[in-house]
Amino acid sequence: MSSLPHLLALDIGWGSTLAIKTIIVLAIIPAGALILGYVFLLKVMSHMQSRLGPMDPGGFHGWFQLIGDGIKFLQKEDVMPAEADRRVFAIAPAVIVISTFLVFAVIPVGPDLVVKHLDVGVFYALAVSSLSVIGVLMAGWASANKFALLGALRAAAQLIAYELPLLLAVVGVVIQAGTTSLNGIVLSQQNGAIFGWDGIGNPFILTQFVGFALFLVASQAELTQTPFDMPVAETELVAGYMVEYTGFRFLFFFIGEFGTAFAFAALAATLFLGGYSVPGVYGDWANILGPFVLFAKLMIIAFLMFWVRFTYPRLREDQLQAVAWKFLIPIGLLNILVTGVFKVAF
């Protein structure tokens, strides 16, 4: 394996490297959103709901449908309510998408393939992902619409409540790995062993299954997906904070929604399923295979997320808070306690 030339040892300046990385990340988000939207929204959901889904556009299973939808959104009139706070209204969708972009900056897709190695990668990722709530509040307030305002306030209350279980779920992983760097967490899973057998390393889902479940539930709430989709609830608030948005700005929300799902799935895959690592592959080969391995793992997690989304009804706002404070947070604390005891004992 070491006979392979060192692919990434290109001698270019840090500025060019950063530019290349930024462009790649900028391309990943819409591509990821498109892939998730196509696979889950158009195909898996249609299958679960006994519908055909779009089959014509583009020939093979209607692959062009989402791109066509995007083009349709670009052609639509950009409507802004007369009462709207114009500047805030315009910026809000971008704020949401930017918070998604920032998460990708620290997710490693290979031993060397990462925009920025951060020693506090986990906390950085969780912190910037919650920036989106600012965008949601901005959108809801600036729309000058009562439904939008209700939606935004719900979203704010919900995202704050679920930030905590999300963090607590991750703390168990951090204790076990002994590092908060995402790359370090991947490596400690890769180099770990299950009772002395190191055939597949030690993916943290085996020991942190409670944390994994917590993370999935809380990220479902962070993504405002069913059963925690009160902020957008079509049948109650029409579309919540997005109700006044049309055309291109609405497309931003769409990209933000699925891009964030993509980011959280990647984060969960990194934290619990071993990220880019695959047993017996090291060095440059890991750099080559890494993105594909991570993508495969991410899709498994995303399938779980969307499966729940298409199956469950929606909780009520107060029930949602009760679930967070009465169940998820105590379980999360207990999980940390147990993890700590085991860490000290073994």
Next chain:
Amino acid sequence: MSATNPPRAPEFDIDHGAMRHLADAQVNVELDTGDMILNIGPQHPATHGTLRVVVRLDGERVLSADPVIGYMHRGYEKLTEFRTYPQVTTLINRIDWLSSFANEVPFIDAAEQLMAIEAPPRAKYIRTILTELSRIATFVLFLGEMGLQVGALTPPFYGFRDREYVLNLIEAVTGGRFHPNFNRIGGLKDDLPWGWIADCRSTMGTVLDSCSMFEDLVLGNEIFEARTRSIGIIPPDIGAGYGVSGSNLRASGVDWDLRRDGRPYLVYPELDFRVWTHADGDSFSRYWVRLQETRESALMVLQMLDRIPSGPIMAKVPRIIKVPEGEVWVETENPLGQMGYYVISKGATGPFRVKIRSASFSNVSILPWLLRGVYVPDVITILGSLYFILGDIDR
């Protein structure tokens, strides 16, 4: 909501010390937050059309709710006065468009009573079968749509799919999916098509299966239960006082079904069926009762398919229909509740006056009482569980 001005400040000297004291007390008790008035509808995905509910909110809690109706008023009662009796059926099956066949039955029944004609037994059987099929079509859609009201995306598609099977049956007989216009005074337009009975039998099996599926998918879901149990409770006396009828009233524990308890009509007296009630009166029990009634209707159709007699489908009726002078009140158990027509005839080719008593109008009249004090999300589940059709409210 009234646009009165705030009360004018008192015109006397104010004791500032006392006022300051008062202000402190005010702050300590509770911050005064203004109410927000939210228009749910007329364009809102949860109101099945154009119902408008003006709710006054404190946070997300409803202080008062006023349904505003009439966005879809089409003036059917007046229009009937300018139509002949056969033409009126075209109008009235657009009242409750989900179960239009069931709407035709009481009116035709009224005309037949006035003319002292009785439809042949086979026609009565076919009418009953089609009425029950339209009940199934309505309820199966409800079973799915209620899932959507509480936020599940998948059940409505199953509901629409299963309804399509039933509508195909109705279309095969009448030629119309939605507005069959198939009843004639004294009988029916056509007989059943060849092979229809076997089709209907297999489709009823599908309906029974899908009822079990809804029981698992929606009724058995913990979140659905948390959202609907003890939400929107209608006590039996209050419900009856507001004129709530049909499954909504039976879900409050009132054992009253016009198919069994009313004046005998169609072939219901010959059928063996159970009237389902539930003691709770909440949204959950309304769903539960409709689920059981869907099942019961499918079983009734299967019974009738076994017993359907042969024979003519039209009685002897004059070529030009003139209804003798008289007046009659006919009420039937429609999918949405008690549906009645008061028909006054002056001996002409058309009715002199028709009063339509539609179920949904009375069912939504309980909303101001029912919605007080609930949360906004519960407004939607309660509206969904009452299950009204806008055409049936506004006529």
